[in-house]
Amino acid sequence: AQSVTQPDIHITVSEGASLELRCNYSYGATPYLFWYVQSPGQGLQLLLKYFSGDTLVQGIKGFEAEFKRSQSSFNLRKPSVHWSDAAEYFCAVAAYNTDKLIFGTGTRLQVFP
Amino acid sequence: NAGVMQNPRHLVRRRGQEARLRCSPMKGHSHVYWYRQLPEEGLKFMVYLQKENIIDESGMPKERFSAEFPKEGPSILRIQQVVRGDSAAYFCASSLGTGLNEQYFGPGTRLTVT
Numbered sequence: 001a002q003s004v005t006q007p008d009i010h011i012t013v014s015e016g017a018s019l020e021l022r023c024n025y026s027y028g029a030t031p032y033l034f035w036y037v038q039s040p041g042q043g044l045q046l047l048l049k050y051f052s053g054d055t056l057v058q059g060i061k062g063f064e065a066e067f068k069r070s071q072s073s074f075n076l077r078k079p080s081v082h083w084s085d086a087a088e089y090f091c092a093v094a095a096y097n098t099d100k101l102i103f104g105t106g107t108r109l110q111v112f113p
Numbered sequence: 114n115a116g117v118m119q120n121p122r123h124l125v126r127r128r129g130q131e132a133r134l135r136c137s138p139m140k141g142h143s144h145v146y147w148y149r150q151l152p153e154e155g156l157k158f159m160v161y162l163q164k165e166n167i168i169d170e171s172g173m174p175k176e177r178f179s180a181e182f183p184k185e186g187p188s189i190l191r192i193q194q195v196v197r198g199d200s201a202a203y204f205c206a207s208s209l210g211t212g213l214n215e216q217y218f219g220p221g222t223r224l225t226v227t
Contacts, residue, residue: 042221043204043219044156044206099146099169099216100146100158100169101156102158
C-alpha cells in the first residue's frame with residue numbers, strides 16, 4: 001500500500017538558516033508527489049509538485065524539492081528561511097489512476113529570529 | 114476568482130446530533146474531495162465526488178457518514194449521531210479534473226463534539 005513518511009515531527013531553525021524537510025514514500029510505480037504548507041487555522045497551500053521530468057522542482061516562496069527514486073525520497077529545501085515560513089508542512093503522494101492524496105503526518109517548522 | 118469555500122468554519126455539536134459541512138468548489142471545478150485531519154495527524158482521504166456521483170468513498174467510515182455533490186449547490190458532508198471521536202478538522206478540496214490537476218483546499222471546518 002502507498003504511504004508517506006515524514007520522520008521529523010518538529011524542526012526548529014534560526015531565521016536565515018537553510019532548511020531541509022524529509023519525506024519518504026512507498027509506491028511501486030512512478031509517484032506523483034506534492035508538498036503542501038498549512039499555516040495555523042488555515043487550509044493547505046500547494047508549494048510544489050513532481051509528476052515527471054526534471055527531478056529538481058522549483059516551487060513558490062523560494063522552496064525546491066528533489067525527487068530521488070533510488071532513495072524513495074522527495075525532500076523539501078529552502079536556502080534561507082524567513083520567520084513567515086513557520087508553519088506545518090505536509091508531503092503527499094497520489095497514484096496515477098486515482099485522485100486521492102495520501103499525506104504524511106507533517107513536520108512543524110518553528111523559526112527563531 | 115473565489116477559492117474553495119467551506120462553511121461553517123467552526124461547528125460545535127453535542128453527542129448524538131447531526132453535523133452538516135458544506136463545500137463550494139472553485140468556479141469551474143466539478144471534482145470535490147473531502148479529507149479529515151485528526152489532532153496531531155496528517156490529512157486522511159475520505160471521499161471523492163463529481164457532480165451527482167460518488168467516485169471513491171474508500172476512506173469514509175461505514176456508518177453515520179455520507180456525502181453528496183448535487184447538480185446545483187455545494188457538496189455536503191453529513192455526519193449523523195456525532196461522537197467525540199468525530200472532532201476534527203474537515204477539509205474540502207476541488208479540482209478541474211483527474212490526474213495531473215491540482216487540488217485546491219478550502220480553509221476547513223473545525224468540528225467539536227461535546
